[in-house]
Amino acid sequence: MLDYYAPYVSGLTESARLTAEGLARRGWRVAVVCARHDPALPRHEVLNGVHVFRAPVLAKVSRGFLSPALPVLAGRLAARSDLLHMHLPNPEAAFVAAARGRAKLVVTYHIDAFLPDGAVNRFGLWAVDQVCKVAVRKADLVITNSEVQARGSRIWPTIRRRALLPIPSPCLDRTGGAPVLRDGDGLHIGFMGRIAVEKGIEHLIRAFRAIDDPAARLLIAGDDRNVAGGSNIAELRREAAGDTRIRFTGLLRDQQVRDFYASIDVFALPSIAESFGIVQVEAMMTAVPPVATxxxxxxxxxxxxGFGRLVPPRDPVALREALLEMAALPAEDREAGREAATKLFGGETSLDAHEEAFLRLLGGRRS
Structure with missing residues (x-):
């Protein structure tokens, strides 16, 4: 259960989708309950072996929406299930947790909710945190991407009282691309993700514009149209105005994603709110070093x-220096980083861990 699901693209939705589809391939019967964020989407369909049920939306509110039918639908399906897996943050989480019946409850807490600062938004974040706390208290198991993410959360005092299992998000092998997005032999820096305020892309643009190399290129890939809460693409275009070295590619999918990684020398993740960053791991697995906040x-x-560099958030100077350092990384160090990332995060690692945890909760019985 989650708010947004495919074809919407975000780190949270991709993590949920890959886990659901992976379990379905292994013989589990999986249903996803989400909001019908786009009225053109069907209320029910089967996507790659997963039954997707979408509840109607009455109105959109900031990054969320009003959907009284969502917790009702989720509760009905949970009552027919052995296990309910909720992806948080989610404003309906407490209601669904209370209506789950006998189903075991697993909560994956992806990240603290984020909204631009303001009195109304601060209240909204407090309210979402309270709802998430209720769901976490009812959970048989809490999953986070890492223990450091859990400890850094606003609701860590609640999480720490539950059974906690760190499982990194599923990451795809994006090797096999062609460098079709390259434009010359200069340094190519890439970002991929939702074009939204929390990604800190303006700091990356400022860092790149301080690189005095006419052959350098910055590729900014990601959805700037279907973004919950709206995109800041207009502000970013103004930030980049006059620099023809900067290119916004829009949303990339499938082979285009492979080609993107094959086209860059270093990956940038300048987020001001981020809990893992699937894209930086996928870059690592193609031997591209990341610079992350x-x-x-x-x-x-x-x-x-040990592959890549970390910089403080909102620091274009440190970001620029780290990007140039990683761009010069020798091939042997890139290969060693690729191997380390693939070993820790690649293949079926995440899916194996999810399945093992679910089976333990169900007493060894496959759902």
Whole structure:
């Protein structure tokens, strides 16, 4: 159960989708309950072996929406299930947790909710935190991307009282691309993710514009149209105005993603709110070093592998220096980083851990 699901793209939705589809391939019967965020989407369909049920939305509110039918639908399906897996933050979480019946409850707490600062938004964040705390208290198991992410959360005092299992998000092998996005032989820096305020992309643009090399290129890939709460693409275009070296590619999928990683020399994740960063791990697994902000959870892949660099958030100067340092990384160091990232985060590692945890909760019985 979660708010947004495919075809919407975010780190949270991709993590949920890959876990659901992976378990379905292994013989589990999996249903996803989400909001019908796009009225053109069907209320029910089967995607890659997963039954997807979408509840109607009455109105959109900031990054969320009003959908009284969502907890009702989720409760009905949970009552027919052995296990309910909720992805948080989620404003309906407490209601669904209370209606789960006999189903075991697993909560994956992906990240603290984020909204731009303001009195109304601060109250909204407090309210979402309270709802998430209720769901966590009812959980048989809490999953986070890493222990450092859990400890850095606003609701850590609640999480610490439950059974906690760190499992990194599923990461795909994106090797096999062609460098079709390259434009010349100069340094190519890449970012991929939702084009939203919390990604800190303006700091990356400022860092890149301080690189005095006419052959350098910055590729900014990601959805700037279907973004919950709206995109800041207009502000970013103004930030980049006049620098023809900067390119916004829009949303990339499938082979385009592989080609993106094959086209860059270093990956940047300048987020001001991030709990893991699947994209930086996928870059690592193609031997591209990342430069990420030193946030609880977002720093875990670099710290665990030793591949890449960490910089303070909102610091274009430190970001520029780290990007240039990683761009010069020798091939043998890139290969060693690729191997370390693949060993820790690649293949079926995440899926194996989820399945093992679920089976333990169900007494060894496959759902």
């Amino acid at each position: 030193d946030l609880p959870g977002a720093n875990h892949p670099v710290a665990a592998t």
